[in-house]
Structures are given as C-alpha cells and as structure tokens.
Amino acid sequence: MSEARRKAAPPRRAKRHWALRVLGWLAAFGFLGIIVGTAAFFIIYQKTEIPDVNKAFEANTTTVAWSDGVTMGRFYxxxxxxxxxxxxxxxxxxxxxxxxxxxxxxxxxxxxxxxxxxxxxxxxxxxxxxxxxxxxxxxxxxxxxxxxxxxxxxxxxxxxxxxxxxxxxxxxxxxxxxxxxxxxxxxxxxxxxxxxxxxxxxxxxxxxxxxxxxxxxxxxxxxxxxxxxxxxxxxxxxxxxxxxxxxxxxxxxxxxxxxSKALPKIDKPKKNNKYRGPQGFLLDMAKKELLRRGFTENQITGGGYKIVTTFDPTQQADMVKAAETRLPKKRDNLHVGMAAVKPGTGQLIAMYGGPDFLKSQINWATAKARPGSSFKPFAVAAALQDGRSPWEKLQGDSPIEVQGQEFNNEFNNDYGDVDLQYATQESVNTAFYDLVDKQMEDGPEKLVNAAEAAGIPKTKALEIGRKNPSTVLGPDPYASPVDMANAYATFAAEGKAKELHVIKSITDKTGKVVWSDEKNLKQTQAFDINLARQVNKILETVVEDGTGEGAKDLDRPVAGKTGTAGGVAVEHRAADKACDGCKAGTDTLTSWWTGYTPQLSTSVLYRAGKTGEADLDPYSKDEAFFGGNWPLKTWLAYMKPALDGQDDLDFEEPEKGSVEESPKPPKPTITPTITPTITPSGPPTKTPTGPTNTPTGPTNTPSGPTKPTKPTKTPGWPTITPPGSGDPEDPEKPGGGGQ
The missing domain is CATH 1.10.3810.10 (Biosynthetic peptidoglycan transglycosylase-like)
Structure with missing residues (x-):
C-alpha cells in the first residue's frame, strides 16, 4: 500500500482527569443546593406567620416554698x-x-x-x-x-x-x-x-x-x-x-x-420587704443556688417556676427563737450564725444568718471563719484512716516543739501521756500537734483530705493548710456554720455524704419537675462505716465527760466538739503593731459548738464586731468565751424543741475492739493566772496566728460575779490568710489556732 493511500490515524482524544469530573459534579450539586435552598427559604418564609404577641409575657413570678410546699416568698x-x-x-x-x-x-x-x-x-x-x-x-x-x-x-x-x-x-x-x-x-x-x-x-x-x-x-x-x-x-x-x-x-x-473615667453613681431603692428579717437570708441563699445550677436572672424572676426549698418552717422558727433569745446579756455587735442539716441528705433544714437581711447582707451562717478546735474531729478521722488506734499514746504536756517552734495547751496545762480519745474529749492541743505533725506522715495533707471528704468546701486557705502544721487547730477561715453542720452530719450518717443544698425541687410553669435533689444529687460513702462509728464514739466522750458536758442536758445521745480560735482583735491591732506583737493570742475571735444526734446536726458560731473580728471575751465572765458555754446554750435552746417528739436514737456501736476505754489521767486544776513561760524560739517567717486554746467546758466558769484576770495565751503556728479567703476577715492579721 502506497504511502499516499494510507489513511491518517485520527488524533488521540485526551481523557478528562477524574478530579475534574468530581469537581464538576460538586459544582452542579452546589448550584442545585443553592437553588433548592433558596426555594425552600422563600416557601418557608411565605408560610411563616407572625403569631399573636405572647400575652403570657406578663412575667410569671417564681415562687419559693418551704419544704412542706407552703409559699415562703417570691422572686420579684x-x-x-x-x-x-x-x-x-x-x-x-x-x-x-x-x-x-x-x-x-x-x-x-x-x-x-x-x-x-x-x-x-x-x-x-x-x-x-x-x-x-x-x-x-x-x-x-x-x-x-x-x-x-x-x-x-x-x-x-x-x-x-x-x-x-x-x-x-x-x-x-x-x-x-x-x-x-x-x-x-x-x-x-x-x-x-x-x-x-x-x-x-x-x-x-x-x-x-x-x-x-x-x-x-x-x-x-x-x-x-x-x-x-x-x-x-x-x-x-x-x-x-x-x-x-x-x-x-x-x-x-x-x-x-x-x-469613661468611672461608672455613674448607683442609687437603688430599698429592697422589697420580702427580704426583711432572718427569712431574707433563706431567699437569698435559694437564689444563689439557682444561679449556681445554671438558671439565669431572667428565668428566676420571670420564669414562673415553683422552687421547693429544704427549709422546714417549724425548725426555722425554733432556730430564730434560740438565736435571738438565748444570748449573753451584753449583745451589742455580737453575731450568731447557726445551721442545721439532716444527716445523709445534705439538706439544710434551718439557718440563722442574722436578724435582718435588709440591714446587713453579711450571712453569719455562711461567712467562713476560723474553726479552732472544731477542726480536730477531721484529724481523728484522718488518724483512723491512717491505721492508728484511738488509744495510741500522745504527748499531752505543754509545751511541744514542732519544726523549731514551741506550742502550749490552754493555760499551759500538762496532761501527761494521753490517748486520742481523751485528747479529743479534753481538746488537748499538744496531743493533736504530736499526732498530725509528728506521728503521721504528711499529717496536714491527710487532715485536709478528711475535712473535704466530710463536706468542708475546698478553699484557697484550706489548700494552703495542706503544708501548714497548725491546720489541725483551725487558725484560718476554713469553714462556716453551714459547712460544719454538714461535715459533722457525715459522721452522724455513718460516713454517708451529700452535697449541701437548700433546694429540694424545681417545677416549671407546665408542672414538669426540671430538677430535684433526689434525682440530681448523689449520695457518696465518704468514710468507712466503722470508721465513722468510731468518730461518733470518740465525740460522744466530749459530751459525756469533756468540754461539751453541757450538751448532756439534751437527755439523749449526743456527739460534738467545742472550738475557739484566738488572735488579736481588730480593736487591738494598732496597739499590737506598736508593741511588736505583744498582744498576740490575747483575744478570742470565734467560739463554736457543733453537736449532733443521729437525726440532726447543728453548728453554732459566735463572733463580734462589724466584720466579726472583734474580741468575744468581754461578752462572758469566763476566762475566755468558750464554745462549751454560750454557743452550747444557744444550741440546746434550738435542739430541744427541734427533736421534741422524735425517737431517742443511739449511735451504732463500732466493731468490737475498735474503741476501748483507756486509763484517763485526772483533769488538771485550772489556774487562770498562770502565764506561759515558753515562747517561739525565733521570729516566725510568716505572720503569727494567735492562740492554741483548749477549753475545759462550762464547768470552769468562775463561781463569783467578777471575771478573773485573763492569762496571756501562747501564739500558734505562723500561717498565711490569703486576702479575700474569708468572709469578712482582716488579711493583715490572720489570727491563731483554737481550743
């Protein structure tokens, strides 16, 4: 075949790359989607009708009720x-x-x-x-x-x-x-x-x-x-x-x-009368909990909810009466904070934060304070968790040396070698220093862990206490009466704990329950049952023959602990600074009694002065304003009617051999004029905290009408109070340990 007759081959057609084909399809679908979307938008737009204005906009008032459902108040x-x-x-x-x-x-x-x-x-x-x-x-x-x-x-x-x-x-x-x-x-x-x-x-x-x-x-x-x-x-x-x-x-x-330099001056009208009196603190606490649980101001004030609280109207009335009538004769600038919790539930059933919320919004039941020796039960729990026995011997003589510093008991008393049970009963400071800071490895850390497990909220001040030898004597604002009542309730409930709360249920305007403590809050076993029973048994001795003997007047099984914390009162701080700390430990800043039965845990705190940092001692004829005196008396005035008609229940006994009686040394004779001769061996690296006092209970009240000369107390271990860590606290003078 000649070259001329050969047919030319057709040109080779290039194949389109697969990626271009995919892009083409995507573009097509994209345009189609835009067309469909636009059409759908206009169809929906045309069918959308502007409804009638919601006549129910007239904001539905949210009501707040007592635990029995009866209306307590309204939010706006x-x-x-x-x-x-x-x-x-x-x-x-x-x-x-x-x-x-x-x-x-x-x-x-x-x-x-x-x-x-x-x-x-x-x-x-x-x-x-x-x-x-x-x-x-x-x-x-x-x-x-x-x-x-x-x-x-x-x-x-x-x-x-x-x-x-x-x-x-x-x-x-x-x-x-x-x-x-x-x-x-x-x-x-x-x-x-x-x-x-x-x-x-x-x-x-x-x-x-x-x-x-x-x-x-x-x-x-x-x-x-x-x-x-x-x-x-x-x-x-x-x-x-x-x-x-x-x-x-x-x-x-x-x-x-x-x-732009500053906000305009705010001039609000007086608050609504619904917040007047002690009840205003309950409404305020309920509102704060709603905010904490994610409800907005708009929902709270106009959502039409019914809020059922944990507050019992009868218990609340009994508490208000006790807090406002069972007081010392001298009452000017004296403050009482009280709280009662039902063990195992986390329910705050009664609270006294002050006489009138409209006059002062400081809630003395929730404001954190120095717990003093009220913190010692957590050391007891930590020691038992650490495998130590209640009858292990500890140093009861005064002073004791810890990390180069020397510390004394209240009035410099000597108790000899004592076991943990007796040290708790008589609140022997040196024994607890020996236990937490010498006998237990990482004692302060374990103490803080036990306190938080019981229900004491985690705070900056308490976290610092993990490395602080004086934590066992509660020298800083670690807790409030609400916190202490709930933490002690954990022991009363045999180690069962639940988040403290004041709201039982929330129902919306359609009748639907949108939140309840039964469904949304879980109970935990914070401590071993037998360990909690051991703590109860030890704290019962405080009432049977210790610093809280006055609680025997309740005429039923009671466990509890006294506590005072000392330091330099606000009115004496200028003089103390001028004399280079000569007044350290001379004043009582807080005084506690927290006691419980199997059915009810109640904490009482006394403070004085505008910010709660004044000296309590002028309000009592005792050598100091002991927790076993007025705080316990106020506690009794509430607990008697609160438990009236309820079964007389005993605490469950711990396993045999868990707690045994041990020889108890005789109580020392208290001589109020004794002045400690031991002082810290060198200048502290941080601000001194104040006294480490151990009460001897209301039985030490002088028999005569004249108050005896108050002895000088020994400064506690140096600590730091973080600014703002307590509710009205003075960050410049942290105050010391307690009894």
Missing amino acids: EQNRTTVPLKQIPKRVQDAILAAEDRTFWTNPGISPTGMLRAAYNIAKGEQLQGGSTITQQYVKIMYLNQDRTASRKFKELFIATKLSRQQDKSTTLEGYLNTIYFGEGAYGVAAAGNAYFRVTDPSKLTVPQAAFLATVLNNPTLFDVDKKANHPRILARYQYVLDGMRLSGTITQAEQDKY
Missing part, C-alpha cells in the same frame, strides 16, 4: 412600666443600640454572622447563643419561649426577617425597650431607671446612666454591680457602649473621655 413581682418611644430620648435609644445592635436601622432583622456562629455551635454540640440583633431578641421575648434549641432558633430567624419587612423599625425598638430585662426585677427601660437610679422618667436619664443600663442588660448576672469583683468587666463594657455612642454622633469625644 414583675416590675414593668410601658412608655411610648417618643418619651425615650435619643441618647437612651442610642446607648442601647451601641451595646446590642449598631446596625439596627439598616439590617434585615437578622445577623448573618450570628447565624454562622449558631450553626457552628450546633455542629460542635454546644448550647445555642442568643439572638444577635435587637429584632431577634424582641422576637424571642414576645413571640417565642426562652428555650435554646435549634428549632426555636430557626423559627426566630424567619419571624425576625418577616417582622423586619412588615413592621416599622421604630415599633420594634419601642417594644424591645419596654420588655427587655435589666436585672433587679426590672423589665423595660422605665423600670430599670428606677431600679438603679430612682429615675422613673426615661427622659431624665443622663448619658452615663443610659450607658450603664445598656451595659447591664447584656447579662444582668455577669454585670451585677453589687459584686465588686464584677466592676472591672462592667467598666470595660460601659466604656465600649460610650465608644459606640461617640461613633454614632450621640456624644462628642470630650464627653466620652469625661464619662
């Missing part, structure tokens, strides 16, 4: 006054817009970036965020519920878009400004002006006041001005609002510079 009746937009000046409107939605007048009612953020949160499985625009927030308030679900969020987007197209922006803004929650029970800008500044007419609000209101509405809890810790973040957002007002032309740069 709705405080709302509607005003037309023309009565709300432009500076107030602009402040709200600067804070919440700077593109309000031009946006379509929704925020694309907010939608993307919501989608991202859904993909991560996180809780949805609130509406980004004012229109969305208004829709949520007026037309929808407060649930943060995907379906509610999508409804909000469509309704907001349609509302923005069909309703004038001014109408939406007016509705928003009259319904948004500002905290303090105030709905709408008119009510908010009165709640924070006593200004009932919005037209009279100044620029700084308007900017402040715009600041707090973002999150009334996070920006609660009553909490000083919130002030830096409040000021930062307040300055952000002012900057937005400058950018919008509402204020000048000079005005922004002037107003």
Whole structure:
C-alpha cells in the first residue's frame, strides 16, 4: 500500500482527569443546593406567620416554698412600666443600640454572622447563643419561649426577617425597650431607671446612666454591680457602649473621655420587704443556688417556676427563737450564725444568718471563719484512716516543739501521756500537734483530705493548710456554720455524704419537675462505716465527760466538739503593731459548738464586731468565751424543741475492739493566772496566728460575779490568710489556732 493511500490515524482524544469530573459534579450539586435552598427559604418564609404577641409575657413570678410546699416568698413581682418611644430620648435609644445592635436601622432583622456562629455551635454540640440583633431578641421575648434549641432558633430567624419587612423599625425598638430585662426585677427601660437610679422618667436619664443600663442588660448576672469583683468587666463594657455612642454622633469625644473615667453613681431603692428579717437570708441563699445550677436572672424572676426549698418552717422558727433569745446579756455587735442539716441528705433544714437581711447582707451562717478546735474531729478521722488506734499514746504536756517552734495547751496545762480519745474529749492541743505533725506522715495533707471528704468546701486557705502544721487547730477561715453542720452530719450518717443544698425541687410553669435533689444529687460513702462509728464514739466522750458536758442536758445521745480560735482583735491591732506583737493570742475571735444526734446536726458560731473580728471575751465572765458555754446554750435552746417528739436514737456501736476505754489521767486544776513561760524560739517567717486554746467546758466558769484576770495565751503556728479567703476577715492579721 502506497504511502499516499494510507489513511491518517485520527488524533488521540485526551481523557478528562477524574478530579475534574468530581469537581464538576460538586459544582452542579452546589448550584442545585443553592437553588433548592433558596426555594425552600422563600416557601418557608411565605408560610411563616407572625403569631399573636405572647400575652403570657406578663412575667410569671417564681415562687419559693418551704419544704412542706407552703409559699415562703417570691422572686420579684414583675416590675414593668410601658412608655411610648417618643418619651425615650435619643441618647437612651442610642446607648442601647451601641451595646446590642449598631446596625439596627439598616439590617434585615437578622445577623448573618450570628447565624454562622449558631450553626457552628450546633455542629460542635454546644448550647445555642442568643439572638444577635435587637429584632431577634424582641422576637424571642414576645413571640417565642426562652428555650435554646435549634428549632426555636430557626423559627426566630424567619419571624425576625418577616417582622423586619412588615413592621416599622421604630415599633420594634419601642417594644424591645419596654420588655427587655435589666436585672433587679426590672423589665423595660422605665423600670430599670428606677431600679438603679430612682429615675422613673426615661427622659431624665443622663448619658452615663443610659450607658450603664445598656451595659447591664447584656447579662444582668455577669454585670451585677453589687459584686465588686464584677466592676472591672462592667467598666470595660460601659466604656465600649460610650465608644459606640461617640461613633454614632450621640456624644462628642470630650464627653466620652469625661464619662469613661468611672461608672455613674448607683442609687437603688430599698429592697422589697420580702427580704426583711432572718427569712431574707433563706431567699437569698435559694437564689444563689439557682444561679449556681445554671438558671439565669431572667428565668428566676420571670420564669414562673415553683422552687421547693429544704427549709422546714417549724425548725426555722425554733432556730430564730434560740438565736435571738438565748444570748449573753451584753449583745451589742455580737453575731450568731447557726445551721442545721439532716444527716445523709445534705439538706439544710434551718439557718440563722442574722436578724435582718435588709440591714446587713453579711450571712453569719455562711461567712467562713476560723474553726479552732472544731477542726480536730477531721484529724481523728484522718488518724483512723491512717491505721492508728484511738488509744495510741500522745504527748499531752505543754509545751511541744514542732519544726523549731514551741506550742502550749490552754493555760499551759500538762496532761501527761494521753490517748486520742481523751485528747479529743479534753481538746488537748499538744496531743493533736504530736499526732498530725509528728506521728503521721504528711499529717496536714491527710487532715485536709478528711475535712473535704466530710463536706468542708475546698478553699484557697484550706489548700494552703495542706503544708501548714497548725491546720489541725483551725487558725484560718476554713469553714462556716453551714459547712460544719454538714461535715459533722457525715459522721452522724455513718460516713454517708451529700452535697449541701437548700433546694429540694424545681417545677416549671407546665408542672414538669426540671430538677430535684433526689434525682440530681448523689449520695457518696465518704468514710468507712466503722470508721465513722468510731468518730461518733470518740465525740460522744466530749459530751459525756469533756468540754461539751453541757450538751448532756439534751437527755439523749449526743456527739460534738467545742472550738475557739484566738488572735488579736481588730480593736487591738494598732496597739499590737506598736508593741511588736505583744498582744498576740490575747483575744478570742470565734467560739463554736457543733453537736449532733443521729437525726440532726447543728453548728453554732459566735463572733463580734462589724466584720466579726472583734474580741468575744468581754461578752462572758469566763476566762475566755468558750464554745462549751454560750454557743452550747444557744444550741440546746434550738435542739430541744427541734427533736421534741422524735425517737431517742443511739449511735451504732463500732466493731468490737475498735474503741476501748483507756486509763484517763485526772483533769488538771485550772489556774487562770498562770502565764506561759515558753515562747517561739525565733521570729516566725510568716505572720503569727494567735492562740492554741483548749477549753475545759462550762464547768470552769468562775463561781463569783467578777471575771478573773485573763492569762496571756501562747501564739500558734505562723500561717498565711490569703486576702479575700474569708468572709469578712482582716488579711493583715490572720489570727491563731483554737481550743
């Protein structure tokens, strides 16, 4: 075949790369998806109807009930006054817009970036965020519920878009400004002006006041001005609002510079009478627990919930009567904190934080204080966990040397060699120093572990105590009466512990129980049953023949422990500084009695002075304000009626051989004029803490009317009290151990 006749081969067709084909299909599906999505959006948009305004918006008041269901009080009746937009000046409107939605007048009612953020949160499985625009927030308030679900969020987007197209922006803004929650029970800008500044007419609000209101509405809890810790973040957002007002032309740069320096002066009206008296502390504690469990201010004040608390009305009445009548004759600036817990449940059934919440918000039942020797039972538990026996011999003579320092017993008494049971009964300080700081490896660490297991909350001060030899004598603000009542209740319940709480159940407005202590709080076995029975047996001896003998008057089995903590009272600190610490250990700062039966654990604390740091000793004729005297008497005044009619129950006996009687040395003769001759061997590296005192109980009360000369007490081990670690504490003078 000739070359001319040969047919030319057709050109080879190149194959398309598979990746290009995939991209082509993806592009096609993408365009199809856009078309379908757009069509779906318009179909849903057309079918979406703006519902009638939620007439139930009239905020449903949340009620608070006693444990028997009878109403105790309410969280804010709705405080709302509607005003037309023309009565709300432009500076107030602009402040709200600067804070919440700077593109309000031009946006379509929704925020694309907010939608993307919501989608991202859904993909991560996180809780949805609130509406980004004012229109969305208004829709949520007026037309929808407060649930943060995907379906509610999508409804909000469509309704907001349609509302923005069909309703004038001014109408939406007016509705928003009259319904948004500002905290303090105030709905709408008119009510908010009165709640924070006593200004009932919005037209009279100044620029700084308007900017402040715009600041707090973002999150009334996070920006609660009553909490000083919130002030830096409040000021930062307040300055952000002012900057937005400058950018919008509402204020000048000079005005922004002037107003940005500080928040406007807050002038709140007096609190509602529902908080008057001792009951105000119960309502306040219930509200704080709701916040801690994730409920918002808006839900608490207007969610229509029924809150059933753990507080028993009869027990509460008995406690108030005891705390306000069974007191020393001298009562000026004397404070009593009391708490009672039902063992094994964590339920706080009664609490006395003070005579009137409206006059002082310091709750003396929850304010942490120096527990003194009330902390020794946790050392007993730690020792038993460490495998030590209750009759192991310990040094009872005074002084004892620990890490180069010498420490004494109360009044420098000698007890000879004593066992743990007797050391607890008579509160022998040197024996507990010997046990925790010499006999036990990492004793303070094990002591803190036992205290926290029992129910003492973890705090910075207590964590520092893990390395502090004086922790066993409670020299720093480790606990409150509420904490101690619950921790001792763990022993009463044979080692069973449950989180302390004041809310039994929460029911929403539909009748659904959304939270209950039975379902949501779990009981744990914090200590071995036999170990807890051993602790009970040892603490019973404190009542049978020790520092708490007065509790025998209850005429039923009781276990408990006295405690006092000393130091330098606030009124003597200037003189103490001038004399280089010569007054260390001369004052009693706290005095405790915590006692329990199998059915009830109750703690009583006495403090004095405006901040609870004054000397208690002038209020008693004893050598010191012992826990076995007035705290125990007040405890009895409550426990007698509280247990009236209940079974007379014994504590279960520990296993045979767990606790045995051992020879007890005779009680030493107390000579109040003895002055310790042993002092620390060198200057401490940290601030000295004060006395380490051991009470001898109310039987040591002088028989004559004249109070004997008070002996000088021995300073305790140096410790640090972290600033802010206690509720009203003076960080400059930590105070010392206790009896």
